[in-house]
Amino acid sequence: MARTTGSDGEKTEAAIREAALELIARLGFEAMSMRQLAGQVGVQPAALYRYFPTKEELLYALMCEHMENLIASWGEVRPATGSEKERPAGRLAAFVENHIRFHLSRRNATHVSNLELRSLSEERLRHILGMRSQYEGELRRILADGQRDGVFRIDDVALTAMAIIQMITGVIVWFRPELRLSEDEVAANYHTMTMRLVGAET
Amino acid sequence: MARTTGSDGEKTEAAIREAALELIARLGFEAMSMRQLAGQVGVQPAALYRYFPTKEELLYALMCEHMENLIASWGEVRPATGSEKERPAGRLAAFVENHIRFHLSRRNATHVSNLELRSLSEERLRHILGMRSQYEGELRRILADGQRDGVFRIDDVALTAMAIIQMITGVIVWFRPELRLSEDEVAANYHTMTMRLVGAET
DNA sequence: GAATTAATTGAACGTTCGTTTTATTATTGT
DNA sequence: ACAATAATAAAACGAACGTTCAATTAATTC
Numbered sequence: 001m002a003r004t005t006g007s008d009g010e011k012t013e014a015a016i017r018e019a020a021l022e023l024i025a026r027l028g029f030e031a032m033s034m035r036q037l038a039g040q041v042g043v044q045p046a047a048l049y050r051y052f053p054t055k056e057e058l059l060y061a062l063m064c065e066h067m068e069n070l071i072a073s074w075g076e077v078r079p080a081t082g083s084e085k086e087r088p089a090g091r092l093a094a095f096v097e098n099h100i101r102f103h104l105s106r107r108n109a110t111h112v113s114n115l116e117l118r119s120l121s122e123e124r125l126r127h128i129l130g131m132r133s134q135y136e137g138e139l140r141r142i143l144a145d146g147q148r149d150g151v152f153r154i155d156d157v158a159l160t161a162m163a164i165i166q167m168i169t170g171v172i173v174w175f176r177p178e179l180r181l182s183e184d185e186v187a188a189n190y191h192t193m194t195m196r197l198v199g200a201e202t
Numbered sequence: 203m204a205r206t207t208g209s210d211g212e213k214t215e216a217a218i219r220e221a222a223l224e225l226i227a228r229l230g231f232e233a234m235s236m237r238q239l240a241g242q243v244g245v246q247p248a249a250l251y252r253y254f255p256t257k258e259e260l261l262y263a264l265m266c267e268h269m270e271n272l273i274a275s276w277g278e279v280r281p282a283t284g285s286e287k288e289r290p291a292g293r294l295a296a297f298v299e300n301h302i303r304f305h306l307s308r309r310n311a312t313h314v315s316n317l318e319l320r321s322l323s324e325e326r327l328r329h330i331l332g333m334r335s336q337y338e339g340e341l342r343r344i345l346a347d348g349q350r351d352g353v354f355r356i357d358d359v360a361l362t363a364m365a366i367i368q369m370i371t372g373v374i375v376w377f378r379p380e381l382r383l384s385e386d387e388v389a390a391n392y393h394t395m396t397m398r399l400v401g402a403e404t
Numbered sequence: 405g406a407a408t409t410a411a412t413t414g415a416a417c418g419t420t421c422g423t424t425t426t427a428t429t430a431t432t433g434t
Numbered sequence: 435a436c437a438a439t440a441a442t443a444a445a446a447c448g449a450a451c452g453t454t455c456a457a458t459t460a461a462t463t464c
């Protein structure tokens with residue numbers, strides 16, 4: 001056999017990406033074999049190499065897409081200049097809410113992007129970390145502005161930013177959709193904790 | 203050649219454990235080969251199997267030791283009943299400080315225990331998660347007591363416990379000894395943030 | 405409808421993996 | 435000194451790995 005009826009490059013690539021996210025999130029990148037991945041997609045191993053030249057490039061592509069989506073997501077909800085919500089407290093609230101919703105809706109991709117950085121070559125790692133730093137810079141800016149305006153009580157902006165990022169990203173470690181708390185409740189709860197953490201008046 | 207001069211089982215096992223922690227933390231468990239590990243220890247691959255029957259049992263042993271150490275460490279610093287520090291705020295302070303110092307002094311083991319759970323069999327995973335849950339239960343208890351006494355303002359004890367754990371464990375992700383902040387400063391900073399997070403009066 | 409291109413199969417390549425087996429030497433106990 | 439045991443080396447096992455290559459068929463273009 002060779003080309004199969006109804007086969008379509010775009011659909012196949014999307015199927016590979018989705019299956020890879022699921023398998024890497026569950027088994028880990030090194031533990032997932034290209035044969036397993038092909039099996040999940042319903043294709044022969046060799047077919048994968050039409051879309052991604054190496055296993056590592058596949059991982060890199062997944063991470064790039066995730067980070068680009070994350071940055072774009074924040075770009076869309078970031079409060080407009082001049083709006084009431086432009087002040088630090090409003091921006092921080094928007095940042096936390098977007099972060100939690102984004103990550104809860106992409107658990108697999110988040111696990112991959114957070115846990116498999118070790119499998120990237122030095123150059124690709126730098127690129128991903130650069131995007132991550134850009135995203136975290138948005139939070140640092142918010143914290144610094146709030147500190148300057150006297151609405152936040154923060155000892156160390158960089159340290160606080162890392163603490164908040166760790167805290168709000170950690171939601172995907174324990175949150176299960178079938179649990180007692182809804183996504184809305186979780187987001188509200190993290191928002192409250194974040195505001196207290198930075199000493200904002202409620 | 204066979205047995206080498208000065209060879210000693212206890213020393214060899216300790217060397218294997220230490221080298222394994224370093225390699226797994228850097229490369230990941232699946233990416234580390236037994237040959238690499240043997241090379242790092244300065245021994246032939248077959249010698250490893252005198253101490254650990256399989257690669258997975260080695261990982262399991264490392265994780266068990268780490269979790270047991272963590273629980274024992276808290277057991278030693280936990281404020282005695284009847285002391286001034288027995289009240290929730292004092293206990294929480296002790297918990298956070300111990301947690302941060304413990305993890306900063308065992309970065310490799312912490313990375314292994316947090317990132318490689320996927321490589322454990324179901325039964326062993328259950329055991330490790332049981333110990334982790336026991337440890338986290340100590341924090342939940344502190345939070346619940348503080349909530350009951352009205353000294354903490356907490357919406358959801360379980361969620362808050364997870365948020366705090368994620369936040370204070372996350373320190374090992376970014377902290378580097380050569381950075382501008384000392385271990386003491388970092389611990390103090392996290393303590394302040396935690397107290398604000400739970401709405402404790404300062 | 406023929407030529408071209410896109411998508412995939414099936415088989416294979418060389419390498420590396422975790423692990424086992426057997427032999428050999430150092431150390432310990434008597 | 436000699437037996438018993440502990441610690442290791444050396445070599446090998448089959449299996450699985452990422453990847454490549456040639457062949458084959460479906461879809462598209464002209």
